[in-house]
Every structure is written in C-alpha cells, then in structure tokens.
Amino acid sequence: MAAVVVALLTAAAPLSAPAHAAPQADRQVVGDAGLTIKTTVGISGEDLERLRAQGRQSGTPARPAEPQVADRAAQHDQRQRVPALSLIEGQRAANRQIAAHPQPARPASEALPGPMVAAPIGEQPAAARVTECFDAGGADAGIGRVHNRFTYCARIKLTAEYWRIDNKGIPVEKEGTTTGTIEIFTQGDDKERRVRVFSRIQEDSVDYDWGPFDNIFVAPNVPLSLIGHCSEEFETCHATRGAATMAWVTWDNNSRWFYWDVYNHEVVTEGRDKLSFNRWYVSAFTDSRQYRTIRPGNTAPRLTRRDSATYFQRFGTRYPKACVFAETIPHLTYDLVSDYTDVSLHIWHAQNNPNDTYPMLAPDGVPWPRDKKIPGKFFPGDNTAPGLHRITGELHPALVEANSDHKNGACYGKPPYGHMYQLTGLPVPPDTTIEECDEYPFASTLEGAGHPDPENPDFNFSVEAVNGHDNSVAGGKLIAYYLDDRILAWDAGLEQPYQVNDKFYVNIRG
Template sequence: MTSARPRLARLLTGALAGMFIAVVHTPPAAAEPTGPPAPPQVRDVAAVSYLGRPVVDKAGNVTLPQSRLRSSGSTQKSYLDPTTIAAVTPARTPPTEPGGPEVDACLRSDGAKTPAGRVHNRFLWCQRSQLIAVRGTVGTGGTGGTKLSEMTMNYTAVAYGRDDKRRNITVFFKADSVSIVPPKGFIRGNSVLYQRIDCTGDASAPRPSSADGCGSTGAYVAMPIDDWDDGWTRWTIESDASVSQIPDKVLRHQWQFRGYVVDSFNKRLPDASGEKHTMRCDSATIAFAAYRSAACIHDDVVPHLQYSVNDSKVAEVAEHLRCAQDPTCITYPFPGTAKAIPGKYVGGQSESGALHRVRSAKTTSPIADANRAVVRPACGRLPIDVYDTAKGQECDEYPFASTMEGAACCDPPAFDWDFSIRGVDKTMNRCAGNALKKYYRDDRILYQQDAFFVEITDAPPTGPEYCDALLPEEDEQETDDGGGGDPEPDLPPTVNAGPDVSGNEGAAVLLLGSASDPETGRPDTRWTYRPVSGVDAGAECYFAWTNDPRTTVTCTDDGVYEVTLTAYDGVHTVSDSAQVTVSNVAPTFGTPGLRIAADPPEGIGLLSPTPWQVFRKGDEVTVNAAFAEPGANDTHTCVTTWDDGSSSTYTSEDLACHATHRFDRAGMFTIGTTVTDDDSGAGLGSVMVIVYDPWGGWANVDGSYDSPAGALPGAPTAAGEGWLHLAGKYYPQNDLNRPLGTARNWLPGNPYRFDSAGSTLDWLVVTPDNKIAAKGTGTVSGRSGTYGYVLYAYDGPDKVRMVVWPLSAGAYPQGEVVYDNRSAAGYDVDIAEPTTMRSGQALIQRP
C-alpha cells in the first residue's frame, strides 16, 4: 500500500527515538462533606459507537444506538446494466486503494451515509459514516458539573469483492476529518484508536453454509486518532473452502468493524462494533470462466437483472417481460386461471418468487433442456400476430430457460409457475440473451443457490452499447477443468516471517517478513500473533498493517509473543513464525516514555502540590502525580509518603496518583510518591511543601555566627563573623495568613548587606521541635532588583543559616544564590544544617 509507507517511516522513527509518550491527567477532586446535603457523586462515562451518537443523561447513564441487524439488506440492490458491460472483462481484483467512478457513485448515494453502508453491487460496498467516542465524568448529585470529551471521526470505508480465483474481500478505511471537543479533554489527537475486522459464520443465513471458515487477522491496527487520515488502512478477510460441505464450496460470513479507543490517559474505552455485513464465497468451477473459479461477493443485496423498455437494443424483450410480470397483461399461452409468473422485482421482498439459475441448454442441463422442450411446441402454436418468423422474430420465453422456474417448472409439491412466450426481434433477443449471460457473470449468480429477480425500467440507455456474445473461455464451462484438459499444477507460495526480534512495551518493533508466489508474484498475506510466555491477561499486540509483510508490531505489555505471517495464493496456504520478546518499561515521573499531553497538565511529574507551596496547619494537601507508562496493559500501585511518619497506598487512575492529607503540625515536609507497575518497575517523584501554624509561636533571632569562605559567591574568599536578625509573628488582629516581621544579614567590613522589605514576611514556620524557618523578600546593598531569603534557626543549641537569592532566578532557592552560609545542605528545615551561633540567641516564644 504505497500511501502507507511514510506512516511506517514515522512509526519507526518515533519508536527508535523514544518519541511515543504516556499521557497524564488530573481529574477534579470531589469536595469533602461538610454536613447535609450530601456532596454530589461523580460517575465515570466512556463509550464508543459506530452506529450513531451515544446519549449521556444527567445521571451518567449511556444509551448506545442499536444495530439494525442488516435491516437494509432486503432493500439494497445491485445497479448493473448488463447491456453496457463488455463481453470480455478482466477478473475483479481489489485495487491498491479505492477510487474511480463506481466508488464515487456509491459514496454519493444516500445508503452510503447510513450505519449499514451501501452495497452498490455484489463486488462493491461503501460507507461514509461516523465513529464517535465519549469519555468523561458526570456529576450525578444535581451539582458537581459534567466534564465530557467527545471525538467524532468522519470516515470513508470501501470493501471490494473479487472473482480472480481467490476467496477473500478487501476492506479499506480512512478518516476524512476528526472533531474533538474540548481539544484538551480526556480524548485528544494523540489518543489511540484500535480497529480490526471481526468475522464469523453467518448463523442467520436463510440458506445453508453457516459454518465459520472465516479468516481475519484478529489483530488490531492502531495509531493516534490524528493519523487515521494518513492514507488507507486495509484488511483482508479470507474464506476457507475446505470448511464447506455444500456445492461450489459456498460459505457465508458476517464481518464488521470492531474498535476501541485508549484515551490520552491510558483509559481504555469499551469496545464497539459496527453493523454486520454478509459476504458469500464460492469455488464454482463450471458456472464461470476457469480464471474466475473462486470468488467472494457482498451478499446483503437483492440480485436483480435490469432491462429498459427505452433501450433500443433490448426494447421488445423488455416489453415482453414487463407484460409477463403483469398479472393483468394478456400473455401466451393462456394460463386458464389467474396468471402467476415469478421473478418480478418489487423491492423489499424475500426470496419467495425469485428465479434460480441452472446450467444453460448449450451444456449438459436436464432442467434447461426440459424448459426448451416445453417452449418449442408452444411457440409453434402462437398466432401469427404474436410470433412471425417472416418478420425476423425469435420466440422469447420468460422465465428464462436457464432458470429452475422455466416453462417446465414444476413437479409437485413445488408451485407450478406459469410462463410466457412472444415473438421479438431476433437481434434484440440475442442481445438480451448475451446480457443475461453477462449478468450471471457480473453478479456472480451460482447454479440453484442464488435467488435473483428481473426489473423492467423506463430508464434511458447509458454508457457504451454492448451486444457481443461471451467468448468460449468467458462462458460457463462444460466440465470442471474448463474443457482444456488437466490444469497446470499450482505451486505454493514462499513465506518468511523474518528474524526473531525484541523491543519495549508500547514501542513499535520492526518485522521484516517477505512472501512471493511463482504464479502471481505476490500472494495475499496477513499477520497474526499469540502470547507465548510471561504475558499478563489483557495484553494485546497490534500491527501497523496486518496485510503487509514488512510492518511493525506494538504490544501493550511485556512478555514473549509469536507472530505468524500467512500467505495465500488462492490455492495454497503457507505460514512462517518469528518470536518477539517485549521488555517492561518502568513508569516514570521524568522523561516521558510513550506520549505526553499538552494541557492539562503541562507535563508529567508531581503536578500538585507545587514546590514550596504554602498550607496552613489542617488544610487539605492534594497530591496529583502524573507519570509516563508505555505499557497500556500495565496496572499501577501508588505509595505517597508524607514526611510526617505516615503514608498512603492506593491504585492509580488515569496514569496519575491522587491522594489527600492534612498535616497536624507546622514544618517543611518533603512528600514522595512512588508508582510501581505490575512487573515491578518503579518511578519516584518528590516535592517539598510549607505548613505553618499561626498559633505555633513567634521567633526572635539576633546574634553572630562564623561565615565561611564560599558563602558569598561574589567574594568567594570572604570569611569572618556574620550577623543576622529576625523578628516574626502572626498577629490575630492582622492577617493570620501573613506574619509581620523583619530580617537583616550583614558581614562587617564587606559591602554585602541584606535588608528585608517592609514589615511582613511571606511565611513563618515554628515547629514543635523548636526549629524556625522564615521566608520573605528584600534588597542587597549595591545591587538592583529584588531578592528572596530564607532564614533558618534552631532554638537550643542555637544555630542559624541565611540563604539569599535573586528572585529573577525563581520564587524559591534553586542553586543560584547571593549568599548561603551552608550551601551544601538541603532546604527542608529538618536538613538545613544551620551553623552554631557565636553570640546572641534564637528564641521561640509560645502562646
């Protein structure tokens, strides 16, 4: 499939460069109860539909459109005018990609725009429809809000039958446009759509042959939603003739699209299936030319032959058939009772009253010969004004001699149909006869197993005019070998699945398969897979292209898998397998490993709380830790340690860890969250928060300390006695969220001097174990700009540390400092490692 090659290159480039990323999401936290009334409940909603838009009510219930169960099959009809079809046509073979006037006409039809699609004729089905996915939450308590994300994909699908000695159909799919609302909700352009073709035996078929024997790959094709418009995706559905036990090895199968979406947070939405479509496959070796001895067609259609009374090539025959099908029109021979002649197409009918093809009189055909034996003497008894050979007429009969319902029909207990004969222009009669043969060929009408009808229209003739007869090699054959003796032996194809390969979960792994056939050059191929060892339940693999020997396979979990490439040349099926070893990739809060969402959140990691975020004692602190995970089948356990002696263990949701906690004392707490997948891979992230207690005490720090060399990067050799001052307190009559206070720091004999701005601090922490930390802003003498500071002090033994940094470098210290007398220590008050004071004291006063 030439149009798909650029996509393969991108997939491989992305996999090798590690550019697939895992998606993150932080759902809204539910409000905690504060007394009656009860808070709203939040209900998760997820749905995918090929059959129309899902309906989500206010309670979060989802109603999916229901399948119409092939209801349109009885009303669809083939549009083949056999008088415009050449006597010699090549066997039908699916193209590399859809296109052409026939496809355009099919897609313009109203039927194409329905969930069932349009069976344009027995070799062409098409559809222009929508695939819709919904994901989100619904507040079911009357409030709480609704957050739904909806993806609507407008797509085109085309399926081709064939009659080139191969029993399969080819289905094509391509997205035309995608709408996602909102653009940064649960479903985004990088969410992944998985699709495959499901195929089973048609147990509801009105005729026999409901055995299975249907071969579809079973593996999904998957790619980001935004990439489904990048050329046509193709599936091949095969039919195993060896399963059938009825004439012509007939099998009927039902196929349908099946798909699901993994949203941008590794949430798998429920699987959905499209309408079922029926395909009929056969290996008829006599009814058709030898090179058409196997075929598959679309069977959800009423086969019918059309003649027009306005077509000068067949007008008299069409007039005869119209009269024959009309109970009020007088025909010969007179039936004696109410006339009952079968085969009239009226639309929406069942197979009752249909015609059924038999071998023609030119071959060994007892039924056709019997029909002619009845018609010949009846024609001789026709009045001269009805049949006159002198006028160049031939005696036309209906139902056709090549049908079971012809003039000799029928022995009890079958219904004894009437028939009609009339003289018509012999040129028109022969043209109509040739058209009937071409119709049998081009609608793939089997002997006795296909019901068909005849429709007489008033349509003007269209297209080129063909009345030429079928060549002998195009006509039905006298024997199974086509009358040409023993056929040439067909050699089996050669297939190679390529070498064993390995890769990581969630990453595309290149498969270098190949296949060839001595007769056809390129046989039909398809990939399948099966888990071998170490594979968790629910794991799946998908191929970039299931029918291309050179493709990629991506598996959602680690383990050992076997991939098999099967080749079929219409006669022989040959397979070869290779082993794919997939390694686990640990979840991470760092560099993404699969795909990343843009907003919200902006990236992966500990998204809340933010570094140095300030909370009051007793406030709820919510951890939202989003991580990357390439293994879509992995499950995850989160553990959050709160740095106060407690921890929380829970299951992740939407590729994120969510937990809440309330600190019962003041301090600086480093919160750590670890996520572990089911294969023991782990990732860790941490963040420090500030918790203050306005009633925990106030601080006074005054005195000196030894300032070491290196404390002042602008004068790295400067060392000596340093001085500092801090006074801070939360005053109830002011703002209990903002303390009052001042701070200063200086080195005698050095131009460095820091003075806090105004009379307020950003925050003040006084811990139960007599530690102090205060943060604010100020100025540095001789320098422009504003600077931040954090002053640490311990009460008993008295120790101090001062950190000053430019606010242009960040809202909290991150490495670039103006002054720090303990630069190697951490910023958490518990590990700040302040210096022992030379003079003065650090004093905490409690309420």
C-alpha cells in the same frame, strides 16, 4: 492509573456503566436516520495533566504523524467469536436485513464496468468505484449501502467522549468530546473466498470539543486504532494484518485507505459449490502505554456468502471461488428504451399482465381455470417473492432440454409438446427471417417453460415473437449478468433448496 478506553459501537451491547458514569441520555443511540458509533474513553488525572504539560512545553499545535500498521502477532485479540451459520440461518439473517433496510437499485447510469474482471482489488480501492458507491445513496443510514453483490460502503458517525477516571476506574468528570466520520469500502473477490475491507477516517471530518487549550494541545494527539475482523472461529475464517493506529489529527489529514483481508476456509461448507456464510466487522480500540481498551467498539457485522463454484469463466479466464455480499437482492435490469426493446416489453407484459400472454390458459371461448402466475419480478426489499433459479446445460441437461422443447411447442407447434399448445400457443409463429421466439422465464432458469410451479402446474410462462437482434443483445446481457452477480446454479441436493439456492429477479426500467 493507566487510561481506560471503553468503546460502544452499533453492534455492541450497551455497557453496564458505574453509578458515576455518563448519564443514560448520553448512551449510544442507533437508528435508520444514520449510522452512529459512540465511544467512552477514560483517562486518569495524572495522565491528562502530563499531556497538558507537554502541550505547554511545546508551545505549538499537534502535527500529523506517520501512520503505523502493526503486525498481527503483536495485537491483543479481543474478538468475541461466534459459531458459523448454516446456509438456512445465513439466508434468513440476510432476508431480515433486506426487509428492514431495502437497498436502492443500482444507479441508472452503469457506465463503469461490472465488478468481475474489470475491478481488481488493489492496495487502494479504485476512486471511481468509491465515488459511485457513496454517491448512490444510503451509505450513511440503515446497514450502509450494499451497492451490489461485490461492493459495500458506509459512513459511520463517530463520537468519542473522554472522561477523567478516579483510582478505581470510575468516570467522574467529562473532559471533552471528539467527533469524526469513519468510512468503510469493501470489495468481494471474484477469485478467492475473501473480502478486502478498506477503512479510514473521512478527511477533515474531525472536530474537538475539549475547551480552548485542550482542543489544540491534547485532543488531537489522542490515538485511535482501526482493524478488520471476521466473526467466526479461526478454523472457519481469519483476517490478515494488524491495526492501523494514528492520532486523531493524523487521521483527519489522511486520505489513504487501510485494508484487511477476511478469508473463509473450505472447512464448514455445504453443497456442490462448498457454500458458507461469514460475517466481518471493523473494530476501534486503543492499546498503548497510556491507554488500555476495556471493550473495543465493533461495527455491526456484515454478512457475506462464499463459494467455490467451478463453472464461471469469461474470455478464457476462470473464476473458481468468490465472496459476495448477501444482504441485497440480486436483480438483472433491462431498459425499455434500448437496443433490445422487444425483449424488455415482452418481460414487462409477462410480469404485469400475465393473463394477456401466450400460451393461454384455455382456448378461446373456454373459461380460464385460474390466473397465470409468472415469477421473477423485482420488488425492492422483498427477497421472498417468487424468483428465478439458474440452470446450465452442463449441470442440468435434461432441464434445459425440457425448457427448449416446451418453448418450441408453444411458439412453433413442434414436437414433442406441440400438441399441448395447439389451441393456446402463438396463433402466428415467428417469422424466422427476422424474428425469434423469446420465452420468459428464461430458458436458463428452473422456472422456464418446461418446469412449472408445482402449485400451478400449467403454462406459467410466456412466449412472444421478438426481433432477432434484440433477442441476441438481451441474451448477451443475461449471460454477462450471471457472471457479474455470481449467480450460482441450482443445487437440488441442498437442504431446503428453494430457500438457500441463489435466486434472482428481473427489473424492467422505463
């Protein structure tokens, strides 16, 4: 009887076990306290005794063997394909995960360069970025850590139970348990519609509980395979390379990452920028002469958004396609203590005390009709709060012009809208020798001065005189942020545009 391997991971439904299988209490348990993978492996008594005999004959413990990476064509495809998600379906799925598992903000120290340009995807991930992601917290709980729009990491506890099976394949006696930790580090690409999924077993994380003899001569030699997959049909996406297969003892003494590229095709897309959502996952299985996989173990699929926007560039280099992680909230962080403090203070006041900002809702002495509601404040875990949508001069010239005209009217009383702010705009215009007029929401957003909220159509923005140097530095950070977090420009032609267009927030850090 060939050995039988049954894998249950976080995303898989519980296996309908035979009457003599592992008891209900031993079934998989998954919660926010940690990511857990539990596998159940069957092995025939004949095969088990053969392994024990080989151990007695060798008289030495198992030694690490060279890893094997199989050709994709040689792999048995056990994937369960799912239909592609529409944009609204994908965004709703991302919102649910964000609400259930609020991701921590980026680390306070942003010493490393941003993910664009400075983070090429290589055969092995950059050690500093791996450390940054795992050390930031959250990698071993919830959905793992979506560190930013281009970086994801997770540590997943793996428990493999090995059962002797009878000639009908029914588990009859537990032989032992092997435990370890799977590490996953994934990078989104800034020039292709792909992610590179790196995975390995954390070094020195494997333990065996099979009994004194089997712990040395049997359990370490049991093989384990890992492979990366996409969830959707082949015409939508595909993953490259075959499985990495090693014995447990080899995985445990290995620091090398193995990777798979998950590509999305420009087939099922929406909108100007050819948008689509894809899911990817890592599968654990065993297929060999002794072992046969009945059900592979699949990690919970993670959601990515792919695009082919043509307007991203930096220093002459273009970034025509990209893949970002959807299950996090895009947000720009400004520091109060910085070389752009004036701008940070202005935004903080606009977000937290909007009624104390200019333009006023009514002239002095006139009752205010309502409160000002200025959007864009970052709330961890809330992707439904009113956010900001990017616009560009090339794609939205009239919108950008309107923002500028209303800002100049509220700051300087200039036409064509100066008359609207004569009694409510800045009482003293900025001193143009050292100051500039700063507006929030930004001039490069749909929510800027010229485009109020349809439900509250007047004056839901703020202007303030700020130091010109501060304004220049803060503006540079905003331009870099649009590239580094791949914030797409507003596309009014999308179905339900306010739900599916990229939106972002501003976090003022004290």
